[in-house]
Amino acid sequence: MSYGKSTERMRKIGPYGVETLPQVLVDVPAAPPACRDTLVERTRLHWRRADGGDPALLAEEFLAAHGLDLRDLNRPAAHTPRACGAALYLSAAAGAHLAGVPTTAPEPAPTLPDLAVVIYDHGPTRAPAAPHDAPWWLGPWTESWTPEQHAAAVDAVRAAIGRGDIYQTNLVGHAAAPYTGDPLPALRRLGALPGARYGGVLTGEGWAIGCASPETLIEAHHGQLTTRPIKGTRPATATGHAELLASAKERAEHIMIVDLERNDLARIARTGTVTVDELFAVRRWCDLWQAESTIRAHAADGLGLADLLRATCPGGSVTGAPKLAALTHIAAAEPVGRGASMGALGWVTPGHVDLGLTIRTAAADGDALHTWAGGGITWDSDPTAEVAEAAAKTTPVRATLTGR
Structure with missing residues (x-):
């Protein structure tokens, strides 16, 4: 796609002026504190799948046109007086689009x-804006599938x-709840949850995303690539810690995703530079223990943002292995789209890309x-336990949104 065509598409979608934005301090995940x-x-670009084209290339060209050149992530960062940086959000559906496996489920x-x-x-x-006492009410949650339907989907994956x-x-489930009042304070509270490495909000006309994600989808800094997949969950108790470390099922599932992420990075890395620096480290997010690994590599010569997004989106820990086959199964199994969840959200500036995976995210x-929540399904998965794990992941998010 030529830049001329990109500009035409940007004009069609329409950047939003500053005067249209909510009057809140910018709190984008991973933005410099x-x-x-x-x-x-200053300006923005929105894209939807119905617009056609390549969103990764569109983002790269739009940033370069506004003084944020990420077409070579090995190039030393130059001083850019025209801009500080940019928020970048890419949905899970856009990631599937990049992978060539379009989603068909309706977006909630x-x-x-x-x-x-x-x-x-x-x-x-x-x-900071003065606090206000406007009433906030959040109604009951309606799930996109029942526990029985969720369990049946787990059995279908096992088959x-x-x-x-x-x-x-x-597998990821969704729930929605009606509200009255301003949702931004509730969404901003998510960023204060313990372990929210990518805590913050992103807003637009008629929508807002609040993130409490602990997971690094991809970071590129001075040519070094880092991903930190999370896979494996237990309650944050002494017993839960011991169970997670001892679980053969969780460790096998985790290592499978580590191998998948190593392969993703190998597609865009210098030959022989992919390493696993930390394997199955147990860390805490709210009331849960989770297993996390750290994988690093050196970016291949000339690697730009567009190729980085194509190689890593959607994230392996929220798709499965093999990734394309898992995406096909997800498209058939999940009753609604993943919306703001399981995508990418973070901060980019020349020389540095830092994107979190939008787990523990609300919109x-x-x-x-x-809200959305789910988990990885293997042959050893127990359907009842998988339904309970998804509920455990979404409980702190929903409680925070209500103000508890």
Whole structure:
């Protein structure tokens, strides 16, 4: 796609002016803390799958046109007076689009874009908005599938594994709740949850995303690539810690995803540079223990943002192995789209890309708040336990949104 065509598409979608944004301090996940109270939006790009084209290339070209050149992640970062950096959001559906496995399930929050790039520069330091006492009400949650339907989907994955179609697949459920009042304070509270490495919000006209993710999808810094897949969950108790370390099922599932992520990085890395620096480290997120590994590599010569996104999106820990086969099964199994969850959200600037995987994420449209949660399914998975694990992951998010 030529830049001229990209510009035409940007004009069609329409950047949002600063005056249309909610008057809140910028709190984008992974944005520099020292800059957050001075960031002012300059322009933005939205893209949806119906627009066609390549969202990864569109993002790369849009950033370069506004002084944020990420077409060579090995190139030393140059001073860019035109912009501080940019928020980058890519939905799970956009990642599947990049992988060539389009999703067909209806999106529960269709006002959300599939790609958002928001460019910021510095303005005068702003004081935080004064708290207000506007009433906030969040109604009951309605699940996109019943526990029985979720369990049946787990059994269907196990059957596919038995046939040799896949090795594991991540299944994700959705729930929505009506609300009244301003959802932004509730979404911003998510970023304060313990272990929220990518805590923050991103907003647009008619939508907002709140993230409490602990998981690094991909970081590129001075040519070094890092991903930190999380796979394996237990309650944050002494017993849960011991069970997670001793679980052969969780360790096998985790290592399978580590191998998948190593392969993803190998596609865009210098030959022989992919290493696993930490394997199956147990860390805490809210009331859960989770197993995390750290995989690193050196970027191949000339690697740009577009190829980085194509290689890593959607994330392996929320798809499965083999990734394309798992995506096909996900498209058939899940009753609604993944919306703001299981995608990428973070901060980019020349020389540094830092994107979290949008697990533990909620979104608001004009009518409802939305949450998503799931887990990886293997041959040894117990359907009842998988349903309970998904509930355990979403409980802190829902409690925080209600104000508890």
